[in-house]
Amino acid sequence: MSANDFAISCKGLKKYYPDVKAVDGLDLFVQRGECFGLLGPNGAGKTTTIEILEGLTRPDGGEVIVLGLDWRHSARELREKIGISLQETQFGEKLTVIETLRLFRSFYRNGPDPDDLLRDLSLDEKRDARVGKLSGGQKQRLAVATAIIGDPDILFLDEPTTGLDPQSRLQLWEVVARFRAKGGTVLLTTHYMDEAQRLCDRIAIVDHGRLIALGTPQELIARLEAPNIIEFTSEPALPAETFGAVPGSHGIAKRGDRWQVRVDSLADAVPSLINAIEKSGAKLQTLTTHEATLEDLFVALTGRELRDV
Amino acid sequence: MYKPRPALVELAIVRTKEFLRETEAVFWVFGFPLLLALALGFAFRSKPPDQIPIGVVAGPEAAQRLAALKKSPMLLPHVLSEAEGRDQLRRGKISLLVESGAAPVYRFDPTRPEARTARVEADDALQGAAGRKDVFAAREEKVQEQGSRYIDFLLPGLLGMNLMGTGMWSMGFTIVNARMRKLLKRFVATPMRKSDYLLSQFLSRLVFLCLEVSVVVIFGWLVFGVKIHGSLLTFAVLCLVGGYAFAGIGILVASRAQTIEAVSGMMNFVMMPMWLCSGVFFSYERFPDAVKPVIRALPLTALNDALRAVMNDAAPLSRLLPNLAILLAWGLVSFAVGLKIFRWQ
Numbered sequence: 345m346s347a348n349d350f351a352i353s354c355k356g357l358k359k360y361y362p363d364v365k366a367v368d369g370l371d372l373f374v375q376r377g378e379c380f381g382l383l384g385p386n387g388a389g390k391t392t393t394i395e396i397l398e399g400l401t402r403p404d405g406g407e408v409i410v411l412g413l414d415w416r417h418s419a420r421e422l423r424e425k426i427g428i429s430l431q432e433t434q435f436g437e438k439l440t441v442i443e444t445l446r447l448f449r450s451f452y453r454n455g456p457d458p459d460d461l462l463r464d465l466s467l468d469e470k471r472d473a474r475v476g477k478l479s480g481g482q483k484q485r486l487a488v489a490t491a492i493i494g495d496p497d498i499l500f501l502d503e504p505t506t507g508l509d510p511q512s513r514l515q516l517w518e519v520v521a522r523f524r525a526k527g528g529t530v531l532l533t534t535h536y537m538d539e540a541q542r543l544c545d546r547i548a549i550v551d552h553g554r555l556i557a558l559g560t561p562q563e564l565i566a567r568l569e570a571p572n573i574i575e576f577t578s579e580p581a582l583p584a585e586t587f588g589a590v591p592g593s594h595g596i597a598k599r600g601d602r603w604q605v606r607v608d609s610l611a612d613a614v615p616s617l618i619n620a621i622e623k624s625g626a627k628l629q630t631l632t633t634h635e636a637t638l639e640d641l642f643v644a645l646t647g648r649e650l651r652d653v
Numbered sequence: 654m655y656k657p658r659p660a661l662v663e664l665a666i667v668r669t670k671e672f673l674r675e676t677e678a679v680f681w682v683f684g685f686p687l688l689l690a691l692a693l694g695f696a697f698r699s700k701p702p703d704q705i706p707i708g709v710v711a712g713p714e715a716a717q718r719l720a721a722l723k724k725s726p727m728l729l730p731h732v733l734s735e736a737e738g739r740d741q742l743r744r745g746k747i748s749l750l751v752e753s754g755a756a757p758v759y760r761f762d763p764t765r766p767e768a769r770t771a772r773v774e775a776d777d778a779l780q781g782a783a784g785r786k787d788v789f790a791a792r793e794e795k796v797q798e799q800g801s802r803y804i805d806f807l808l809p810g811l812l813g814m815n816l817m818g819t820g821m822w823s824m825g826f827t828i829v830n831a832r833m834r835k836l837l838k839r840f841v842a843t844p845m846r847k848s849d850y851l852l853s854q855f856l857s858r859l860v861f862l863c864l865e866v867s868v869v870v871i872f873g874w875l876v877f878g879v880k881i882h883g884s885l886l887t888f889a890v891l892c893l894v895g896g897y898a899f900a901g902i903g904i905l906v907a908s909r910a911q912t913i914e915a916v917s918g919m920m921n922f923v924m925m926p927m928w929l930c931s932g933v934f935f936s937y938e939r940f941p942d943a944v945k946p947v948i949r950a951l952p953l954t955a956l957n958d959a960l961r962a963v964m965n966d967a968a969p970l971s972r973l974l975p976n977l978a979i980l981l982a983w984g985l986v987s988f989a990v991g992l993k994i995f996r997w998q
Contacts, residue, residue, distance in 0.1 A: 457655035
């Protein structure tokens with residue numbers, strides 16, 4: 345496939361700031377109609393990457409092709425074809441929802457009737473409310489509404505649900521699903537695992553401006569080679585060697601004051617683990633287990649948690 | 654099928670609505686200049702000259718002298734004891750003390766103009782009462798020139814100051830606020846033309862410019878009888894050019910500022926010298942000759958001088974061309990530079 349067949353293709357993307365390499369040789373290929381997630385901790389370069397793809401930041405190196413077009417030559421055409429929700433845009437608080445949406449509609453050649461779109465996003469009740477009086481979830485839905493008011497082919501969402509309550513997140517996910525149902529391509533950044541797992545067809549995990557893993561959520565989790573995670577603490581704390589003999593173990597990592605062991609089977613591993621702790625004369629304090637998630641993959645890949653700074 | 658309005662129109666409408674919903678801004682644009690005009694207009698209103706308080710030292714002649722002095726419309730005499738009188742003279746409560754004796758003694762401070770006036774008036778009254786005859790009776794003709802009151806001087810100055818303040822603030826505040834909220838960045842992420850955004854600011858500015866000028870002019874006319882003696886068209890051209898010159902300077906000041914605090918500081922830094930030097934409240938003629946060319950080159954001076962000329966002296970447009978040239982130069986250069994260095998993100 346050539347770069348023109350992809351919704352987004354970027355090769356060797358670089359953006360260096362004086363004190364940090366925000367993006368350091370990133371390759372990404374997003375297919376048309378796909379929902380693609382950029383996942384990583386704060387400061388991983390997600391926002392810089394998405395803003396380069398959106399044509400808001402100029403890269404220091406690499407090639408970016410969006411919908412077969414180059415930002416350097418076809419910026420205005422591209423602006424008509426993409427919709428953007430930035431992190432933390434605050435719309436004018438004294439304007440009403442419909443006034444805001446009409447304003448954005450006036451920037452585009454094509455697009456739906458703002459009133460129809462409000463109905464689609466269940467914002468029609470708030471049509472004449474001032475933006476300043478909206479809840480966080482409603483504001484975010486309005487932000488997405490301004491992103492899709494121009495009938496875009498690609499929707500860029502930068503951390504669309506950060507800070508939202510669970511119900512507002514669900515409502516926003518529905519909006520994304522509806523956009524995709526019409527054949528739209530979505531690129532979103534998030535540091536929520538469940539969001540990525542739920543929404544995305546494929547996920548790229550980035551850290552320090554580099555790609556460290558890429559695949560469907562299932563593929564990525566399968567990489568851990570161990571579907572279960574045991575987390576525990578003991579008093580006194582014990583060294584890693586104590587747990588070397590736990591059957592089916594694929595690795596042990598320290599997360600804060602807890603130990604985390606990735607295992608094949610909980611039934612085999614848990615009794616042997618408790619045994620090992622008792623033998624060493626320490627007391628087990630807490631023990632929890634869960635199925636492996638993307639978060640665990642990130643820890644396994646980097647030794648750090650996603651929400652670490 | 655929904656048909657959107659042109660982006661320029663939509664932006665201007667939104668900007669106008671946002672302003673009208675900002676109660677404080679509406680007060681600063683419309684209420685503040687009126688209050689200022691009202692307060693200063695009444696404080697410095699033209700009134701008949703005050704009567705000058707003087708003292709007459711108690712004694713056998715006091716009653717007769719008091720009666721004579723009361724006939725003078727300029728004097729306000731009281732009978733006082735000698736000690737009291739000298740004390741009040743020292744503290745400036747009276748301007749003249751008429752001390753007792755067969756011929757009066759006038760005690761006063763000759764460096765104070767109203768004390769000298771009181772001395773002449775008092776002497777005249779007492780001499781007349783004592784039997785002096787006037788050789789002839791002069792007739793008085795009292796003159797009050799048109800456009801010479803303080804309010805006639807003040808109102809064009811306030812208008813100029815207001816055009817400066819609203820022009821700069823409306824640009825500076827709106828743009829920096831939108832930049833802080835990342836709204837500018839959000840706008841440039843759409844196909845919106847950047848020129849439409851800036852033009853819409855100018856367009857909505859036109860609405861407020863007409864309103865605020867009308868409000869001040871009508872108020873001045875109704876309350877103080879201040880009239881525009883020159884051509885209304887010339888006056889309108891001046892207000893437009895002046896208003897837009899300051900809007901251009903506002904764009905320059907706001908072109909890179911990232912916070913409201915930063916832009917406020919810069920605005921005040923730019924406007925403060927003009928508040929003081931450009932003849933808003935008092936004439937800049939009192940400044941040394943050496944700095945006058947600099948003061949005259951300031952945009953607010955050019956605007957104030959021209960507004961006064963057209964309002965009070967009915968100056969024709971041709972006489973105001975140098976002022977208009979100064980305003981246009983400031984406006985255009987600022988706007989061009991501002992646009993060049995403008996930061997959208």
